[in-house]
Amino acid sequence: LYPLAGGAPTVLRGHGRAVVAAAASADGARLATADLDGEVRVWALSPAPGAAATLALPGRGAVTTLTFVDGDRAIAIAGASGGLQIVPVDPALAVARACARLAHFGRAADGCASP
Numbered sequence: 001l002y003p004l005a006g007g008a009p010t011v012l013r014g015h016g017r018a019v020v021a022a023a024a025s026a027d028g029a030r031l032a033t034a035d036l037d038g039e040v041r042v043w044a045l046s047p048a049p050g051a052a053a054t055l056a057l058p059g060r061g062a063v064t065t066l067t068f069v070d071g072d073r074a075i076a077i078a079g080a081s082g083g084l085q086i087v088p089v090d091p092a093l094a095v096a097r098a099c100a101r102l103a104h105f106g107r108a109a110d111g112c113a114s115p
Helices: 091-104
Strands: 019-024 030-035 040-044 052-055 063-069 074-079 084-088
Touching (some): 040 074
Antiparallel strands (some): 019 030, 030 040, 040 052, 063 074, 074 084
């Protein structure tokens, strides 16, 4: 990443393969990147580049494009297989959706509120 004000670039390390897609959140606080294996990482950019969260979505294959959606609370990810996934990047929202899915199947998990 090259700073707009000039200076040395910041290298974001973590992908095992070549990065083939990238998208910035509307507020400029995060950057999503995807590699040839389909691994998607969400990097904190504000106030300074930092840690990344990895979205593990097996079986998707290579990502062809991605973009932040839903007010930057999720990422739409399109793959070479022709599929499209919308994945929450807000941890609280992701937990709430996972708990709702478990409850739908009559299952409970640690961290989920009881009905």
